[in-house]
Amino acid sequence: MPTSPGLTEEQRSDLMRRLATSAYKRGNFTLASGRQSEHYVNCKPVSLSGTGLLLISTAMLSHVEDQSVAVAGLTLGADPLVSGVAVAGSLAHRDLDALIVRKAAKGHGTGAWLEGPLPQPGALITVLEDVVTTGGSSLKAVNQLREAGYVVNRVITIVDREEGGAAAMDAAELELISLFRLSEISAFAAELNQ
Template identity: 60%
Template structure:
């Protein structure tokens, strides 16, 4: 497999298959937001696999604003994504650093919310997310970045659960760029079952 693989229909289909078989479940679930759902999406089995991460990094990189200096993601789901996208960018000759947004400030030392090579204030950063449901996690990361003096215009996610998150993100003046929507993942799951 070419490490500089550009996403195409074949790689997109392969990634969708991986998500439908390894990240998606049907049943009765309570989500992090407290809402009940018949659908559960945990992208970590895909984003922490070599093949899944390679496919994700290339597809996400194509959706990063060309003027972005860094990508940032909320720990834990965002950790592999920002690292892989930054590496994929370097492999294409583009400088793009990775930042991790903590869920709580560090309890010692500098009490930092952000980890990684901090770019100059006023630069553009794109937020990466695994799953968007209500948008709260993504918007919390955006707010931390804005408070630190950065500019954020968009959030790139693997799966949009289509439960109001995109609307909340738009209310915040941001664009949500999704690789897949829950309807598409659910449909593929049924086809493969």
């Protein structure tokens, strides 16, 4: 079962409620993976709200490896997450930088894939994600970081849709930690709508 040790049970319930009411929708949707689904999760209404980001960042920070010097993620979904976790780390007297992985190399200037204060090659970086379906977005970020010479062992996501992402992470020798599973959020949303 996903855990959020950085949160109290009340805070975890608050975050679940926010996700179920503001991020989750039921209908017919085409996902970023190209798959069709009756469940849609867009965490941005929660991750871009002050309290939502605070709850997410606190929970994610508790799963960032002790030796990590930075958190990183693929733009756009991970942008608030990496910033929020870096700030939460600072408030907890933990020095973590935030890195944003571009979807494509910058078309001008340095042509960079990565934005932020770059650590030394060989440094450990934890990848953050809003939603994992097949794991494609997370793996794109991981691959860019590994190609740049960084070590990535863990991906932390707000929601695991339980559609193969965990297996894809395992195949890439990554540990996937999810704060919530889609089945939890959809069940909670169904209870709220009764």
